[in-house]
Amino acid sequence: MTKKKEQIWDGNVRDAALTILLAVDKHQAYSNLLLNQTINKYKIEAKDRALLTELTYGTLQHKYTLDYYLEPFIKGKMDLWVKWLLRLSLYQIEYLDRVPDHAAVNEAVEIAKRRGHKGIASVVNGVLRSILRQGVRSTEEIKDPTKRLAIETSHPEWLVERFVEAYGISKTTEMLHENNVPPLLSVRVNTTKATVEEVLALLAEEGVEAEQSKVMPECLHLKSGQASRTKAFKDGYITIQDESSMMPANALNPQPGWRVLDMCAAPGGKTTHMAEKMNNEGSILATDIHPHKLDLIDETSTRLGLGIIQTAPVDGRKAAQFLEAESFDAVLVDAPCSGLGVMRRKPDIKYTKREEDLSRLHDIQLELLDNAVKVLKKGGRLVYSTCTVNKEENEETVQAFLAAHPEMEPTQLENLPKELLEKSQGGMLQVFPQDIGSDGFFVAAFQKSEQD
Numbered sequence: 001m002t003k004k005k006e007q008i009w010d011g012n013v014r015d016a017a018l019t020i021l022l023a024v025d026k027h028q029a030y031s032n033l034l035l036n037q038t039i040n041k042y043k044i045e046a047k048d049r050a051l052l053t054e055l056t057y058g059t060l061q062h063k064y065t066l067d068y069y070l071e072p073f074i075k076g077k078m079d080l081w082v083k084w085l086l087r088l089s090l091y092q093i094e095y096l097d098r099v100p101d102h103a104a105v106n107e108a109v110e111i112a113k114r115r116g117h118k119g120i121a122s123v124v125n126g127v128l129r130s131i132l133r134q135g136v137r138s139t140e141e142i143k144d145p146t147k148r149l150a151i152e153t154s155h156p157e158w159l160v161e162r163f164v165e166a167y168g169i170s171k172t173t174e175m176l177h178e179n180n181v182p183p184l185l186s187v188r189v190n191t192t193k194a195t196v197e198e199v200l201a202l203l204a205e206e207g208v209e210a211e212q213s214k215v216m217p218e219c220l221h222l223k224s225g226q227a228s229r230t231k232a233f234k235d236g237y238i239t240i241q242d243e244s245s246m247m248p249a250n251a252l253n254p255q256p257g258w259r260v261l262d263m264c265a266a267p268g269g270k271t272t273h274m275a276e277k278m279n280n281e282g283s284i285l286a287t288d289i290h291p292h293k294l295d296l297i298d299e300t301s302t303r304l305g306l307g308i309i310q311t312a313p314v315d316g317r318k319a320a321q322f323l324e325a326e327s328f329d330a331v332l333v334d335a336p337c338s339g340l341g342v343m344r345r346k347p348d349i350k351y352t353k354r355e356e357d358l359s360r361l362h363d364i365q366l367e368l369l370d371n372a373v374k375v376l377k378k379g380g381r382l383v384y385s386t387c388t389v390n391k392e393e394n395e396e397t398v399q400a401f402l403a404a405h406p407e408m409e410p411t412q413l414e415n416l417p418k419e420l421l422e423k424s425q426g427g428m429l430q431v432f433p434q435d436i437g438s439d440g441f442f443v444a445a446f447q448k449s450e451q452d
């Protein structure tokens with residue numbers, strides 16, 4: 001092992017978590033990608049993997065709350081790595097019952113000695129032991145309710161204000177708390193290969209405990225095991241996908257034999273879902289602006305044994321220049337978005353997103369939809385979806401789109417469970433993370449007029 005590798009993984013889970021947290025902060029690296037890379041590269045085993053995941057996500061998820069607790073105990077300037085070490089250690093003390101406080105402190109002191117020197121170790125020891133003696137301050141001290149909610153749930157204040165204005169205090173409070181709960185692990189059954197019961201049996205044979213979701217019939221929730229390491233995954237029986245992400249293909253409801261365009265397709269979760277729904281009959285053109293991401297779609301469709309998907313690098317904002325007019329029976333625009341519905345899966349989004357990013361996305365989404373209409377057949381079906389909870393990118397994008405396109409009508413969302421359809425309005429559905437314990441997601445369906 002080289003010196004560099006030893007730095008990230010020498011069997012010390014807390015040290016590895018600290019390295020990931022620092023990289024996320026310093027280089028705006030994505031926590032989920034870095035965590036997966038670390039786990040796969042060093043073949044970290046199940047017990048350590050679970051703790052590493054919990055420490056990394058937990059510390060990131062609660063960053064503002066931890067800083068609020070730490071602030072009275074920190075005097076003067078401090079290196080970034082020491083600050084993250086304190087956050088990481090305080091996270092264990094405050095949120096993890098199964099880690100004894102003294103173990104969290106001792107580990108922190110050892111890391112501080114190794115990465116720094118005795119002086120830093122003594123500061124770390126002093127801060128953590130003072131907190132253990134005195135306890136942390138209550139958030140009740142924060143008088144402004146929005147600010148208090150922002151600190152308690154560790155979200156930026158501007159975002160909390162926006163959410164409260166759009167959805168009200170009660171829904172926002174539920175959502176922000178839910179964003180700090182680890183996501184359920186869900187997979188989609190490849191229904192062209194096996195039934196749900198058969199896949200449950202295959203997983204059980206491998207010692208993986210799973211159960212069918214009560215919402216989406218093709219969705220299984222895994223209670224143990226790592227899905228991507230199972231034989232069922234390698235043999236193409238399952239795809240890892242959040243339950244909300246299974247809505248767009250269902251809402252579009254593509255039929256066997258249709259010609260379908262998936263305009264923003266990579267890495268192909270919804271393309272392959274649509275191919276499964278079409279029973280692998282017909283054709284799907286899967287396009288994305290980033291050519292290098294198209295390989296991921298090809299890999300997944302090969303793994304799943306789906307032969308109807310073709311990929312092409314296309315900027316959806318210019319799709320009508322490259323694709324035949326009115327040639328697709330159905331189009332899915334699973335648009336680039338702010339991702340505010342997936343903050344518990346990617347907690348770094350909370351701290352990196354800027355308010356000005358949101359309006360820019362609204363404009364891009366409209367350009368994509370404009371092009372989608374041009375290549376959609378008369379009478380064809382269009383679904384627009386995002387993994388965000390933001391009216392500007394969801395309901396307001398739809399309103400602006402409909403205002404510019406009298407030939408498009410909102411239409412009934414199809415093929416979704418009753419409990420979700422009950423929440424839909426005018427062919428639009430906003431799912432919040434707290435609704436079915438899945439990602440925040442938006443989906444809207446439209447039909448193109450048969451007339452000119």
Ligand SMILES: C[S@@+](CC[C@H](N)C(=O)[O-])C[C@H]1O[C@@H](n2cnc3c(N)ncnc32)[C@H](O)[C@@H]1O
Nearest residue numbers: 264265266267268269270288289315316334336
């Ligand atoms: C939400 S992700 C799509 C996820 C995908 N549908 C799935 O289920 O796996 C949005 C995708 O849009 C792509 N994208 C961004 N701008 C685009 C554009 N102008 N034209 C086409 N694709 C674009 C991104 O590269 C990204 O892969």
